[in-house]
Amino acid sequence: MATIKFTDVVKSFDNGKVTVIPNLSLEIADKEFVVLVGPSGCGKSTTLRMIAGLEDITSGELYIDDKKVNDIPPKDRDIAMVFQSYALYPHMTVYKNMAFALKLKKMPKDEIDKKVRWAAKILDIEPYLDRKPRALSGGQRQRVALGRAMVRNPKVFLLDEPLSNLDAKLRTEMRSQITSLHQRLQTTFVYVTHDQTEAMTMADRIVVMDKGVIQQFDTPQILYNEPANMFVAGFIGSPQMNFIDASVVKDNGLKILFSGYEIPAPKEKKEYLEDYIGKDIVLGIRPEHFLSAEEAKSEKDCCTMTVKTEIAEMTGSETNIYFELGGKRHIARIKAEKKICSGDCVKLAFRSTSAHFFDKDTKMSIG
Amino acid sequence: MKSKRSAVNFLIYTLLFALAAVFLAPIFIILLNSVKSNFYISDSPFSIPSGESFAGIQNFIKGFTQSDFLQAFLNSAFITVFSVGGIVLLTSMTAWYIVRVSGRLTKIIYYLFVFSMIVPFQMVMYTMTYYAFELGLNNRLGIILIYIGFGAGLSVFMFSGFIKSIPKEIEEAATIDGCSPIKTFFLVVFPILKPTAITVAILNAMWIWNDYLLPYLVLGSGKSRTLPVAVQMALTGGYGNKDMGALMAMLVLAIVPIIIFYLFCQKYIIKGVVAGAVKG
Numbered sequence: 001m002a003t004i005k006f007t008d009v010v011k012s013f014d015n016g017k018v019t020v021i022p023n024l025s026l027e028i029a030d031k032e033f034v035v036l037v038g039p040s041g042c043g044k045s046t047t048l049r050m051i052a053g054l055e056d057i058t059s060g061e062l063y064i065d066d067k068k069v070n071d072i073p074p075k076d077r078d079i080a081m082v083f084q085s086y087a088l089y090p091h092m093t094v095y096k097n098m099a100f101a102l103k104l105k106k107m108p109k110d111e112i113d114k115k116v117r118w119a120a121k122i123l124d125i126e127p128y129l130d131r132k133p134r135a136l137s138g139g140q141r142q143r144v145a146l147g148r149a150m151v152r153n154p155k156v157f158l159l160d161e162p163l164s165n166l167d168a169k170l171r172t173e174m175r176s177q178i179t180s181l182h183q184r185l186q187t188t189f190v191y192v193t194h195d196q197t198e199a200m201t202m203a204d205r206i207v208v209m210d211k212g213v214i215q216q217f218d219t220p221q222i223l224y225n226e227p228a229n230m231f232v233a234g235f236i237g238s239p240q241m242n243f244i245d246a247s248v249v250k251d252n253g254l255k256i257l258f259s260g261y262e263i264p265a266p267k268e269k270k271e272y273l274e275d276y277i278g279k280d281i282v283l284g285i286r287p288e289h290f291l292s293a294e295e296a297k298s299e300k301d302c303c304t305m306t307v308k309t310e311i312a313e314m315t316g317s318e319t320n321i322y323f324e325l326g327g328k329r330h331i332a333r334i335k336a337e338k339k340i341c342s343g344d345c346v347k348l349a350f351r352s353t354s355a356h357f358f359d360k361d362t363k364m365s366i367g
Numbered sequence: 368m369k370s371k372r373s374a375v376n377f378l379i380y381t382l383l384f385a386l387a388a389v390f391l392a393p394i395f396i397i398l399l400n401s402v403k404s405n406f407y408i409s410d411s412p413f414s415i416p417s418g419e420s421f422a423g424i425q426n427f428i429k430g431f432t433q434s435d436f437l438q439a440f441l442n443s444a445f446i447t448v449f450s451v452g453g454i455v456l457l458t459s460m461t462a463w464y465i466v467r468v469s470g471r472l473t474k475i476i477y478y479l480f481v482f483s484m485i486v487p488f489q490m491v492m493y494t495m496t497y498y499a500f501e502l503g504l505n506n507r508l509g510i511i512l513i514y515i516g517f518g519a520g521l522s523v524f525m526f527s528g529f530i531k532s533i534p535k536e537i538e539e540a541a542t543i544d545g546c547s548p549i550k551t552f553f554l555v556v557f558p559i560l561k562p563t564a565i566t567v568a569i570l571n572a573m574w575i576w577n578d579y580l581l582p583y584l585v586l587g588s589g590k591s592r593t594l595p596v597a598v599q600m601a602l603t604g605g606y607g608n609k610d611m612g613a614l615m616a617m618l619v620l621a622i623v624p625i626i627i628f629y630l631f632c633q634k635y636i637i638k639g640v641v642a643g644a645v646k647g
């Protein structure tokens with residue numbers, strides 16, 4: 001059982017000269033896997049370190065399990081943390097690294113042994129128990145760091161970019177290992193990353209942060225389908241969502257105009273878009289929502305445009321097409337039947353229902 | 368190409384051997400003469416002891432029993448051991464505090480330590496001696512305090528340089544694992560500092576063991592005199608004939624402990640103990 005609750009938490013450094021978190025309110029449910037994402041320097045680590053008790057809270061309250069922990073030292077918060085740099089004790093063997101916290105708790109030796117071996121078995125590091133960290137590979141060190149957190153059986157697991165030092169293949173492997181660890185341990189996980197793929201694949205809910213402010217806190221699906229603003233829309237999804245300047249007109253029905261093309265306003269967004277008649281908005285289309293001319297044939301409410309390919313990237317089953325529209329470069333990802341080369345003119349289409357609309361000034365989603 | 372390189376190598380090695388021979392010659396000569404009988408020491412100091420010139424361990428027995436050698440040896444050992452222990456323990460803690468608690472005060476303290484390092488001993492020697500007597504530090508315990516003071520500058524400097532390279536996360540992990548600051552220091556930080564601690568210990572031990580001026584000024588040549596002072600007294604003291612053989616033996620006995628200490632510690636100086644703690 002462990003819920004985490006931030007209420008109006010402010011964090012500043014250097015006696016208030018630098019405010020990193022202006023106001024944070026957040027509720028994390030028990031046994032939830034929450035991922036904090038955001039660009040570098042947005043305050044993810046700071047938030048995590050406040051939960052750990054490694055950073056003081058300037059003002060506001062932090063509760064773990066409905067108990068205010070502002071002034072409770074890290075060791076009494078019943079949390080465990082995995083650091084980006086692993087932070088293993090270099091002078092201790094893997095076994096001692098994992099046993100350290102338990103030894104400090106004065107747990108009986110045989111019980112410590114049982115726990116360490118249990119964790120080592122799950123993480124597949126049994127053969128290395130007598131080695132020092134320097135004799136391990138990056139992935140093995142990472143697992144030791146996880147093991148050190150596991151043996152303590154904490155209420156909350158905090159992980160700060162634990163996979164960012166691993167190569168791509170290992171990262172994918174460890175990702176699923178951490179996910180299954182979460183299912184097995186049934187504790188609350190708070191996981192920091194700047195990799196949106198990690199966030200999307202692992203999280204129950206994702207906190208998207210920018211400049212210390214929560215942009216949206218929701219499930220991966222909702223973040224992807226209904227981003228609250230342009231920041232979230234651009235941050236979630238890869239390649240990034242295309243943003244195209246557009247305007248709303250009423251002319252034989254509500255229409256969106258952009259770069260000489262037009263689409264009808266989708267039914268469910270109509271009433272919100274009516275407020276923007278005659279105004280500029282931003283149209284957002286995910287690269288993967290573009291259709292090739294073939295696919296678009298049978299669709300209605302589709303907008304088809306002809307663009308000149310600047311660069312074409314084959315990525316196996318799909319092709320990324322870079323093209324220019326309205327003075328900006330955009331990406332479309334389509335299933336191409338035949339090879340597309342740079343310089344080719346291609347027909348691209350998208351359904352009006354897959355388009356996103358944003359207020360140009362507030363950057364908020366319309367509808 | 369290859370032969371040219373090996374020729375260069377040969378030259379370099381010859382040069383290095385020659386230099387080493389020059390530096391080691393005095394020690395070698397002392398060793399030689401420590402097992403020669405008195406007459407031959409002054410007659411032919413450079414000859415290899417053989418036959419009648421060979422005196423066995425007689426000189427050592429004489430040297431050991433003469434002029435309270437054992438007392439001086441124990442004085443030196445006591446002062447060196449506790450000064451070095453004190454320096455290593457206290458300066459590593461100081462350096463940890465200075466590095467981890469950043470602020471104006473710690474910065475000032477740090478620069479004071481560095482400054483103390485560049486002030487030559489001769490400059491403060493008389494005032495220091497005066498105050499040592501005033502404060503009653505002119506005894507074996509008092510001089511330990513003085514040595515800790517003199518050793519602190521360089522040691523704090525060396526320790527803080529190394530501590531800066533230890534990732535802070537290791538200590539934070541210890542905090543989360545349940546360490547108080549004291550436990551963090553002794554269970555995590557100090558073991559990581561071990562190579563530096565040993566380097567600091569060797570440097571200070573060599574200096575304190577061999578130091579002549581400070582113990583001469585503070586302790587004098589009385590009962591609490593140290594080994595270098597005792598040797599010096601044996602060399603100049605008394606009229607008539609000096610027992611050169613015994614003196615040579617004393618010198619050998621004075622050098623041996625520090626060499627043993629050095630050889631013993633050397634194997635613990637492993638580079639990069641932090642390697643493997645972080646991503647690396």
Ligand SMILES: Nc1ncnc2c1ncn2[C@@H]1O[C@H](COP(=O)(O)OP(=O)(O)OP(=O)(O)O)[C@@H](O)[C@H]1O
Nearest residue numbers: 013014018020039040041042043044045046047194
């Ligand atoms: N001790 C400190 N003193 C002053 N500013 C700090 C301190 N620690 C962090 N900051 C600032 O707080 C901001 C947020 O830092 P934080 O480490 O939380 O970012 P992050 O989101 O984890 O970024 P990254 O993805 O690069 O790790 C940064 O602008 C950083 O410069």
Ligand SMILES: [Mg+2]
Nearest residue numbers: 044045046160
């Ligand atoms: Mg960070």
